[in-house]
Amino acid sequence: MSLGRPSAVDRVRSFLERYAVHLAGGLTLVCAAAGVYLLVFADPEVAARLLDEYGLAALFFILVLEGAMLLYFAPSEAIVPAGIALLTAGADDYLGIATVIGVAVVGATIGQFVLFTVAKRAGREYLLEQSWFRVSESSLARFDGWFDRWGPLAVPISNALLFTRGMLTVPAGVADMGDRRFIALSALGTLLFQSWLAGLFLFLGVRLGVL
Numbered sequence: 603m604s605l606g607r608p609s610a611v612d613r614v615r616s617f618l619e620r621y622a623v624h625l626a627g628g629l630t631l632v633c634a635a636a637g638v639y640l641l642v643f644a645d646p647e648v649a650a651r652l653l654d655e656y657g658l659a660a661l662f663f664i665l666v667l668e669g670a671m672l673l674y675f676a677p678s679e680a681i682v683p684a685g686i687a688l689l690t691a692g693a694d695d696y697l698g699i700a701t702v703i704g705v706a707v708v709g710a711t712i713g714q715f716v717l718f719t720v721a722k723r724a725g726r727e728y729l730l731e732q733s734w735f736r737v738s739e740s741s742l743a744r745f746d747g748w749f750d751r752w753g754p755l756a757v758p759i760s761n762a763l764l765f766t767r768g769m770l771t772v773p774a775g776v777a778d779m780g781d782r783r784f785i786a787l788s789a790l791g792t793l794l795f796q797s798w799l800a801g802l803f804l805f806l807g808v809r810l811g812v813l
Contacts, residue, residue, distance in 0.1 A: 653688045665708075666716075683800065718784055720775070721772040760791065767792075
């Protein structure tokens, strides 16, 4: 028996720490390529068609793109309402609605964690130099200020609001926030956002008689 020999878990952790930026960067490039393809070749109803044909798998993939800030072919606010309309039996299908929201939260959180990891490992300037990263330096500086002022609390707050979703991902990565803490706060904000968005869609759908 060899004392001091690293365990399998330690070896896996060491590998991930060493190659995280390459793995995350590779996934980001794959998502970016898919997003560009959909942007160039798809019509405005592509998200609905993907959801109708591939169901929850398409929802998951689209939300990964959304979380990584690579969703260029459809408004992110329309995805979960479209998922509820296409993938559930209506306003009374509570399990189906919860499943759509859950898949959306997991997908978006994975996408945000990919971007967070790239920011953490490669840095702010690296992202600003990439053509697929469509956030301007002035916008990023504004959200850097949010993080400086509010700290980790800004992550779930920004994720729960329209127009600011994901904008604290890079500042959190550059600030070297802990991975587990970021994942928890990111998921919490996304859960709040998708829940109120779904609730509003269901309320209006019932009132208008379309659900």
